[in-house]
Amino acid sequence: MKVFGPVPSRRLGYSLGVDTIPFKTCTLDCLYCQLGPTTAKTIQRKEYVPTAGILNDLEEKLKEGGRIDWITLSGSGEPTLHSGIVEIIKGIKNLTEIPVAVLTNGTLLADPAVRDGLAEADLVVPSLDAGCVETFLRVNRPHQGITFEGFINGLVEFSRVFRGRVWLEVMLLAGINDGSEELGLMAPIIRRIGPELVQLNTVERPPASSEALALGEDDLNRAGRILKGLLQGIPVDVIGEFKGNKREALKSDVSELIIDYLGRRPATLEDLSATLGLHKNEIIKYLGQLTRSGKVERIAEKGKQYYVILRG
Numbered sequence: 001m002k003v004f005g006p007v008p009s010r011r012l013g014y015s016l017g018v019d020t021i022p023f024k025t026c027t028l029d030c031l032y033c034q035l036g037p038t039t040a041k042t043i044q045r046k047e048y049v050p051t052a053g054i055l056n057d058l059e060e061k062l063k064e065g066g067r068i069d070w071i072t073l074s075g076s077g078e079p080t081l082h083s084g085i086v087e088i089i090k091g092i093k094n095l096t097e098i099p100v101a102v103l104t105n106g107t108l109l110a111d112p113a114v115r116d117g118l119a120e121a122d123l124v125v126p127s128l129d130a131g132c133v134e135t136f137l138r139v140n141r142p143h144q145g146i147t148f149e150g151f152i153n154g155l156v157e158f159s160r161v162f163r164g165r166v167w168l169e170v171m172l173l174a175g176i177n178d179g180s181e182e183l184g185l186m187a188p189i190i191r192r193i194g195p196e197l198v199q200l201n202t203v204e205r206p207p208a209s210s211e212a213l214a215l216g217e218d219d220l221n222r223a224g225r226i227l228k229g230l231l232q233g234i235p236v237d238v239i240g241e242f243k244g245n246k247r248e249a250l251k252s253d254v255s256e257l258i259i260d261y262l263g264r265r266p267a268t269l270e271d272l273s274a275t276l277g278l279h280k281n282e283i284i285k286y287l288g289q290l291t292r293s294g295k296v297e298r299i300a301e302k303g304k305q306y307y308v309i310l311r312g
């Protein structure tokens with residue numbers, strides 16, 4: 001399925017996801033990736049998934065109705081690797097007035113074709129997790145064709161010409177990029193980019209690497225205060241848990257919805273309950289069946305129980 005959700009997102013309310021890329025096809029292999037290790041690390045842009053198919057799926061999904069606050073290009077990898085991104089965004093704009101967001105790691109913004117391709121989006125949320133090349137290599141493990149300098153220059157140039165909104169996401173990992181020295185290196189870069197907002201985040205779901213440790217609430221708030229002091233007026237938002245209302249499930253086949261959701265990210269019982277608009281007791285029955293049939297597994301991570309898909 002190229003279109004998924006709507007799922008409650010901590011950042012965008014009820015977000016209908018559009019997946020333009022095969023699973024874990026990405027320019028980076030971030031330590032914290034909740035989708036697991038990158039299986040296809042590439043900078044090759046092409047029509048990975050037929051553009052017409054994506055737009056057909058979206059048209060069908062929109063006919064189902066229900067609350068959708070944003071249509072979000074994100075999903076299983078780096079969405080700007082899709083060479084038809086401009087046609088996809090234009091196609092969405094022809095179908096609906098719901099605003100379009102693009103969640104991107106930002107590494108391809110050095111390419112003018114990618115910057116042009118995103119021009120009609122309403123919101124672009126790129127990431128910056130490092131203030132220097134060493135941390136960039138350690139945290140984001142980029143494709144060898146990507147340089148830190150090129151990445152930063154692309155971000156700066158994109159923000160300069162883009163007429164929509166830019167929110168910058170910074171993912172902090174305990175003991176790796178959350179110190180005042182690293183934050184001090186990031187701050188001038190962020191000021192050059194000049195986003196409308198900085199969103200400070202930390203790992204919550206099981207990440208790709210056990211090296212990626214979450215910051216506690218106090219440490220995240222401390223980092224937020226440091227960055228705010230350095231950013232001279234750019235707002236810093238420390239992201240909290242999603243607190244949206246439950247919604248009606250849009251499909252009757254709950255098992256299929258659970259599989260679909262877990263195929264994209266690990267989730268707690270609470271996540272699934274909020275996403276599907278069903279009581280936890282109801283969800284747990286389906287999870288029991290899926291666990292017994294070997295499709296899903298429960299794992300413990302930092303005191304929380306997550307459900308993950310068993311692949312292969």
Ligand code: SF4
Nearest residue numbers: 026028029030033105
């Ligand atoms: S977190 Fe995003 S950018 Fe990083 S490896 Fe995962 S999909 Fe790619």
